[in-house]
Amino acid sequence: MEIHYLIRSKFACLADSNPYIDKVHKYSGNFGDLLPLLKSENFDFIIDLQNNLLSYILKIRLRMPSFTVKKLNFLKFLIVNFKINLMPRVHIVDRYMETVSAFEVKNDGRGLDFFIPYREEFDRKHFPFGSEKGYVAFVIGGSYNTKRLPAAKIRDICNNIDFPVILLGGDKEKSDGEEIITGSKGNIFNYAGQTTLCQAASIVRDAQVVLTNDTGLMHVAAAFRKKILSFWGNTVPELGMSPYLPDPSSKIMEITNLKCRPCSKLGYDRCPRKHFRCMNDIDVAEAVGWIKSNFLQ
Numbered sequence: 463m464e465i466h467y468l469i470r471s472k473f474a475c476l477a478d479s480n481p482y483i484d485k486v487h488k489y490s491g492n493f494g495d496l497l498p499l500l501k502s503e504n505f506d507f508i509i510d511l512q513n514n515l516l517s518y519i520l521k522i523r524l525r526m527p528s529f530t531v532k533k534l535n536f537l538k539f540l541i542v543n544f545k546i547n548l549m550p551r552v553h554i555v556d557r558y559m560e561t562v563s564a565f566e567v568k569n570d571g572r573g574l575d576f577f578i579p580y581r582e583e584f585d586r587k588h589f590p591f592g593s594e595k596g597y598v599a600f601v602i603g604g605s606y607n608t609k610r611l612p613a614a615k616i617r618d619i620c621n622n623i624d625f626p627v628i629l630l631g632g633d634k635e636k637s638d639g640e641e642i643i644t645g646s647k648g649n650i651f652n653y654a655g656q657t658t659l660c661q662a663a664s665i666v667r668d669a670q671v672v673l674t675n676d677t678g679l680m681h682v683a684a685a686f687r688k689k690i691l692s693f694w695g696n697t698v699p700e701l702g703m704s705p706y707l708p709d710p711s712s713k714i715m716e717i718t719n720l721k722c723r724p725c726s727k728l729g730y731d732r733c734p735r736k737h738f739r740c741m742n743d744i745d746v747a748e749a750v751g752w753i754k755s756n757f758l759q
Contacts, residue, residue, distance in 0.1 A: 463565075464484045464485075465482065465483055465484050466483070466484060466485045466486070466487060466503060466505070467480075467483045467485070467486050467487065468487045468489060468500070468520075469486060469487070469488060469489065470488070470489050470490075471488040471489060471490040473659070474486060474488050475578075475579065475582060475658065475659055475660040476576075476659070478579060479577040479578065479579045480575070480577050481577065482575075487499065487500065493516075493519075497520070497523055497524075500520070500524060501523075501524060505524070505526055506526065506527075507526060507527050507528065507529065508520070508521055508524060508526055508527070508528035508529070509528070509529050509561060509562055510528055510529065510530040510531065510561075511531050511558055511561065512531075513530050513531050513532075513533045517530075529561050529562060529564060530561065531557055531558060531560075531561045532557060532560075532561075534549065534550075534557075534702075537549050537550075538701060538727045541698075541700065541701070541724060542724050542725065542726060542727055545721065547700055549700050549701065549702065552702060553702050553703075553704070553706055554702040554703055555574070555706045556569065557702065571707075572707075573684065573685065573687060573706060573707035573708075574681065574684055574685035574706055574707070575685060576663060576667075576682050576685035576686065578660050578663055578664050578667070579660060582658055582660035582661055582664070583660075583661070583664050584657060584661040584662075584664045584665050586668065589626075589628075589651070590651060591626045591651070593626070593668075596625065596669070596670035596757065597625060597626040597627065597628055597669055597670065598620075598623070598625050598626065598627045598628070598669060598670065598671055598672075598673060598753065598757070599627075599628050599630060599665055599666045599669035599671075599672045599673070599674075599683075600616065600620070600627050600628065600629050600630065600672075600673045600674070601630045601631065601666070601672065601673065601674035601675060601677060601679040601680065601683075602616060602629050602630065602631045602635050602638055602639060602642070602654060602675070603630065603631030603632050603634075603635045603654070603675065603677050603679070604675040604676065604677045604729070605677065605728070605729060606696070606726075606728060606729025606730055606731065607729070607730065607731050607732060608695050608696040608725070608726070608729045608730045608731075608732070608733055608738070608740075608741075609675050609676050609677065609695050609696060609697060609729045610638075610675050610695070610741070611675055611693045611695075611741055611744065612738075612741055612742065613638055613641045613642045615741065615742070615744060615746065616629075616642050617642050617645060617646055617650075618746045619673070619746055619749050619750055619753070620642070620646060620647075620649060620650050621646060621647050622746065622747075622750040623649070623750060623753050623754065623757075624649065625649065625670070625753070625757055626649055626651065627649055627650045627651065628651050628653050628665055628669070629642060629643075629650060629651065629652045629653060629654050630653055630654060630657070630662045630665060630666070630679060631654035631655065632654065632655060633654075633655040634655075635654040635655060636652070636654045636655030636656070638654065639652030639653075639654040639655075640652060653665065659678075662679060662682075663679065663682045666679055666682055666683050666686065666688065667682075667686045667688075669688065670689075670756075670757045670758075671688070671689045671690075671691065671753060671756050671757055672688045672689065672690050672691070673690075673691045673692075673693070673749070673753070674690060674691070674692050674693070675692070675693050675695070676692065676693075676694055676695070676697050676703065680692055680705055681705065681706065683705065683708065684705035684706050684707065684708040687707070687708060687709050688708060688709055688712075689708070689709045689711045689712055689756045690705050690708045690709070690712040690713075691712070691713050691715060691749060691752050691753065691756075692704070692705060692712070692713075692714050692715065693715050693716075693741065693744055694714060694715065694716035694740070695729075695738075695740040695741045696723065696724055696725045696726050696729050696730065696733075696740060697724055697726070697727065697728075697729065698716065698723060698724045699714055699716070700724075701724065701727055711756050713752055715744055715745070715748065715749060716740070717739060717740050717743045717744070720739055720740055722734075722735050722740075723740055
């Protein structure tokens, strides 16, 4: 069986070095160029793990048998809007596996894979500190503000540990990183917006522990079986997107007694209730205790 993979160009490094993929097709936003290219491949089947408008159009235009993941949008609507939780206790990865069950694909139980091209490895010699004893990777990014731990809370956590901390995120988090460093005790180093995605992944891979919001690098950390402390704001793990088979020492931190959670399956620019308790009430001492107990193990 030959496997091709369609991915947006900006995320191409996620698939380029995967030895199980025969060919990667990169979508840059030009649908007119993409469609003839895919038609020329004469695929036998489409496996749709996005189930969005673009993938729907592609399936219609390519006219071939397809297998599509169930997004469970109605169940997500119930839990977000009425706090009625009928979501199955099935991770999104396992729902992906169900989608390809017709091909007799079986879960090997070994978790996720992530392959970093050699040219995209981050050279730890460039760190402004000796990294021999290890460091904390802190992923401060998130697709929405309500999925991000506030800068002041991140600074408080970092000021209460003695380990070097590398801040990771995209271009839009670079200024957040600078804000976090302001008032810190000097153990925080801002790499947000200064690495490629795969370079950030290699920093995550080599960290002693990983602290992260509900965002993409959290899943990369899980692929490397890292010890993960994840912070959950407006989203909840019940939506099926928690770290998949990370190190058993991993911990989810969330405020479970808030009647307003989850307020969205995605997120907002600001808290709809204006209090942002889902992140503001995260216990700094608990986070610090977890870091100290897991860093040197």
